[in-house]
Amino acid sequence: MRLLGVLAAAVLLPVTVQASETGELLASHLYAGSIGAGQAALAAGKDAGEPEACFGWAMLGLAGALEGLAQDFYRYGGTAPDTPAAAMLLGIGEAEPPVVLNPAPEALRYPALRTVLADFRSDLAAAQAAFVCGGADGADYVLPIDLLKARLDFNGDGTTAPEETLATVLLPLLGQDFVPDTAIAPMGKTKRKGPPVQDGTLGFDPADAIWLAGYTKLVGAQLDWLMAHDFEDFFNAYLHRVFPQAGLPMQGMDGVGSLVMDPDSDASIADIIAGIHTLNFSVIDKALLASIPDQLKQVTALSRRNWELILAETDDDREVIPNPDQTSLLDGMPVTAAGVAAWRETLDVLDQIIDGQLLIPHWRFAQGFDLKAYFDSAERTDLVMLLAGQDALPFLKDGPIADAESFAAGNAAFGDAFPNYAFWFN
Template identity: 70%
Template sequence: MSGSNASNNSAGATGESVMRISGLMAAALMLPVAASASETGQLLTSHLYAGTLGEGQAALVAGKDAGEAEACFGWSMLQLAASFEGLAQDLYRYGATTPGTPAAAMLLGVGMVEDAVPANPDPEALSYAALRSVIGDFRDDIALAQISFECGGDANATYVVPVDVLAARIDFNGDGQTSDGETLGAFLAPLLGEFEEMPAAPALDEKSKSKGVAAAPDSTVGFDTADAIWLAGYTQVIKLQLDLVLAHDFEDFFNAYLHRVFPLSGLPMQDYSQGGFLLMDPDSDAGIADIIAAIHTLNFPVIDKPLLASIPAQLKHVTALSRQNWDLILAETDDDRELLPGPTQSSLFGAAEVNAEMVAAWRETLDVLDQVFDGQLLVPHWRFAQGFDLKAYFETAERTDLVMLLTGQGALPYLKDGPIADADSFAAANTAFGDAFFNYAFWFN
């Protein structure tokens, strides 16, 4: 999508600021909340900052089960933290790392990692079945958080839980301890950089103020009912992506490429990450070969058709939650360190403003997306005059061959006549957001 240069100038100028939000939003997604004057807030603070997530959930479960919105929210945030903690520990157990070959740097446009070795020097052997279990466990944990976040978004509830998300502690390696290096801030430091555009912490009173010492940026966010729904939407996005993976058999891809992610875990190609010379050097040539093998195996049989068929409804649940989120935001009368501000509220991120035109354009975009998910508006395919029926694909596909879908052969069963989404379908979003549309979409959810 693209708008005219004139319409892009204002929104485009904010794109860089919106990108800075990504890190803090990752923090909000990966981990919980913090202190409040309420008892719930105090429980969250003590357990979140100590890394005692299970104890905190036990203290809040009665209120959650009774449907108390703030308790639902607090329990969900701790559950979200526990979900990512469990995933991190599983990945550590199996020695996960980021592929850092010259080939990956060249072909994927990423920075070169000189020594991509796992943090765990003695990982366990990983089977395909074990990896599916890791993904399935994470999916189930996220689903529990998602359901309770919706309870926390009760429109009749009024709470604000201020939280310094970067101070949260999580046991990444499963050793039963949470060290100073296992805070979310330390983990995300390379991504976050310095929050230069965030307002500083409140000034000290005159008696305690230190001359010449600048106040540090304050990464506290005031979480409220709107943010509970925002998080319900984002956890729903995570869950449906995991469902999409689990609906398919990806064992061939696992065998062909994932030794690059789990280099010491006993995968079939583990001992062949460096081969002979072919084009560049042994490391690069083997890396290129593995990338080609990965592309060749992007052909996944569907093994859970009902799960795949559930994806359109799950996508529509995301758009419904986004509408609910904006209903709550627009009804707010406060301005308390908002994660996602309304047009009359202040942004924590400087130039990344939100105005009424953007909100209206986003709501219109949600309506267009629902038409796509319902199969009423078709997805354009570069090769065909007909459109691609996304709903029909999810409901009837026997396999997902990404290469054949892209080239066209795999798309044939899902082509049909009808209206096709184009730039005009998203004209309001193009005008309101310009080149920053996708950055704002990530922020708005």
């Protein structure tokens, strides 16, 4: 969400970038919602390794991945209980979504959900590889794209209605605290000060291709962690709250009596407890779990490469992430030389944690938790027992343990905003 928020917040500066033929092609298909046709038009250039074509194909691929996931959730009547932001992103189940909740969802079973996640993961992997190509050595382009105009077919009906845009989803989600006052008002409203403008253009360049490659790799690693486990018990115990009409075992079991408050509230609390109780996943793909440290190291390597490209830039065309001499699109979040140096130092610390050279502290033990050993040899992941300590025992060892001093540079440069910068910088 913060990734999309950073992109949607780019309405502060006058447009200075000029579109190339590839940029115009990308924009036209993104704005029309014709993702497949756009990728087909760029496929030859992408296959030939042309960075601009690679970036355009990847951006459409990322849009297609999000569209496909939204359509799968709609197919099974998905919603996001008590999580309006996620529901609005998927266009389901909350006030003023792009599409309404599916009135006749299909039945959902655990293998089908794994297929949904696997398809999304595959789409992300394809986009990620093309983003890397878009940031190849020597690439030099700026593609102006107004992400707020991007259209997605959220409900899979074969059309993109006027309200099925990222603007409809993002602007109500982000609110006044994140979106600048000059942003277009969501759903025709005018809550913000000043005249609304219909422009959320960003100038995407090779550095942004690498940034997006890192983000898609990071999301993919998290999906791989989940897919390396069997989470069917959790699916049966809790996910009727996400897919309330898809025929899951506890559908409609909201209680006829009360324990503490009222039947609905007590049933909701009981489901949360059941969900926590079933956060005990056996590992079913050890090789996939063991691949995650390398994937995370690729993320940190891409972030280093991203900053090499950012620091080499001399223009100032609506930068997603600026260097210290460029203009930040986020009010109150300047990028300084000290901040860049601190982030690079933070990447070194993260690599040490991923490699098991720097251990994670555990509240119960003097020894540290070896993250690399967990990924390499875990037989199951019981989050409750890991927190309690019993399941952490096999992964404890002596050695340096990460503490506040390990992240002193980041804390000094960013202060309380460190998490926000981390989401932004990737």
